Amino acid sequence: ASAHHLWPEIDRVTMEQMHYARMSVEDSGGVWQLFAEEGEMKMYRREEEVGGMVIDPLRACHVVKGVTGHEVCEYFFNPQYRLEWEATVETTTVLEKIADDILLFLQVHKRIWPASQRDAVFWSHMRHVPDDKDQDGPPIWVVVNNSVDIPDLPANTGKCVRLLLTVCLMCQTFIDPPKDGAKVTRNDLTCKITYCSVVNPGGWAPPAVLRAVYKREYPKFLKRFTNYVIDQCQDKPILF
Numbered sequence: 001a002s003a004h005h006l007w008p009e010i011d012r013v014t015m016e017q018m019h020y021a022r023m024s025v026e027d028s029g030g031v032w033q034l035f036a037e038e039g040e041m042k043m044y045r046r047e048e049e050v051g052g053m054v055i056d057p058l059r060a061c062h063v064v065k066g067v068t069g070h071e072v073c074e075y076f077f078n079p080q081y082r083l084e085w086e087a088t089v090e091t092t093t094v095l096e097k098i099a100d101d102i103l104l105f106l107q108v109h110k111r112i113w114p115a116s117q118r119d120a121v122f123w124s125h126m127r128h129v130p131d132d133k134d135q136d137g138p139p140i141w142v143v144v145n146n147s148v149d150i151p152d153l154p155a156n157t158g159k160c161v162r163l164l165l166t167v168c169l170m171c172q173t174f175i176d177p178p179k180d181g182a183k184v185t186r187n188d189l190t191c192k193i194t195y196c197s198v199v200n201p202g203g204w205a206p207p208a209v210l211r212a213v214y215k216r217e218y219p220k221f222l223k224r225f226t227n228y229v230i231d232q233c234q235d236k237p238i239l240f
């Protein structure tokens, strides 16, 4: 991967996004507005507009039992599962396999009436790093998706307006050691998920409509994804 011309950007943005996600875990106060809370899932947003376009940064914290961060990131990253959990996507195509853990995607999203339909071109990178808070514990797993301009697919030529997105899914895994050295089971697993996203619609879309859709759809999006992972993993061996 290091030979690919996008590698320097991919490496830099991935580390920046991971740092941002870890910092945001601490600052639960500040300018973030809690707009949805369901069980262990808390969703925050900041109201921001760029050129009259809503780009409200979103941050979600969720705690899920019975899965590892590696499993959550694998189901998020791997295109073969995408359409099974991603209800906002109409089609997803891998344009280039930059490395085993770096893919270039073209996605056409479902239209949000009355806005015009959006597509997105982004690289997706999955990586794990030691948890500096628990060096000999499970590593932190992360998937970062970041829009990229590629000459072969110029924006806004077809029916779709090109969406710009930066997304980070970061997962910390906690294992409650079972008594008397018994084997770790899924009941001993807890995964702390931080999902950060900034989605720029890329062209004008009615702010009030977008905010209403985001408020309704983002909680459903994260719940649907995490429930899908729990369901897929429950009868499979644990992927640490």
Ligand SMILES: CC(C)(C)c1cc(CCc2ccccn2)cc(-c2ccc(S(=O)(=O)CCO)cc2)c1
Pocket (backbone or CB within 6 Å): 086, 088, 089, 107, 109, 110, 111, 112, 115, 116, 117, 118, 145, 163, 165, 167, 197, 199, 200, 201, 205, 210, 213, 214, 217, 218, 221
């Ligand atoms: C409805 C809502 C949930 C807010 C939504 C609407 C749109 C559709 C595009 C759009 C946005 C704004 C205006 C018009 N259309 C896209 C997304 C979206 C984009 C990316 C990712 S990802 O995490 O990178 C996983 C890969 O797909 C997840 C969700 C979400």
